[in-house]
Each structure stands twice: as C-alpha cells, then as structure tokens.
Amino acid sequence: MSVAKVGSVVLDCPDPRALAGFYAGLVGGTVEGEDDWVDLRVPGGPSLAFQAAPGHVPPKWPAADHSQQFHLDLTVEDLDAAEKEALALGAKPLDAEDRSRTFRVYADPAGHPFCLCAC
Structure with a gap:
C-alpha cells in the first residue's frame, strides 16, 4: 500500500x-x-x-556546485530521429561526445537537463 x-x-x-x-x-x-x-x-x-x-537560473550539467537536482528520462524508439525532433523544438545537446550509449543528454529551452533513452 x-x-x-x-x-x-x-x-x-x-x-x-x-x-x-x-x-x-x-x-x-x-x-x-x-x-x-x-x-x-x-x-x-x-x-x-x-x-x-x-x-530562474538553470542548473549546469555536469557541475557538482550547480546541481541539476532532477532530470527527466524520455524513452524513444529511435535515438537519431528523436534527437532531430528535440533539436528542432529547441533542445540543446549537453553531452554529444559518446554516440554509442543508449542515452543522450540535452537541456530544454529553460535549461533543465533531460535524457532521450533508447527503449
């Protein structure tokens, strides 16, 4: 319960x-x-x-002294297609180096971190 x-x-x-x-x-x-x-x-x-x-002051990622506090994990079928749409909507990539992972990190237009995650 x-x-x-x-x-x-x-x-x-x-x-x-x-x-x-x-x-x-x-x-x-x-x-x-x-x-x-x-x-x-x-x-x-x-x-x-x-x-x-x-x-409002957006968090900095990654930065221990400006903690992100929380983030959203959004599950997607196709990371490349979802990334294209997210960027077109105004997302900003925060961690573009490792494209082999099953997730990618972005900031929304207000600066909140979120991840697109392959399901």
Missing part, C-alpha cells in the same frame, strides 16, 4: 507556456492553463506542470 501517487512533475521556468509547448512537442499531450502555472496532460502518464519562477 502506498501513501501517495505522483500527481505531476513540476518544473520551474521563466515561461511556463513556452516550456509546456516544448515538452508537448516531445511527448504529446494537451497544454492547459495560462500565466504562472501551465499543465501538460500526458496520455498514460503523470502530468508535467510548469510554474513561473522569476529569476
């Missing part, structure tokens, strides 16, 4: 609607809300929520 279930994962950012649109482009779903709080309702998964954070 559990005490709780995941309601949503919340990301602080400077522009909630823009960041919700970025993730909607990656994982699908419906963007709902305006202003300081925007939800992305993802079919079959927990919602992602985006909260306005004036003065």
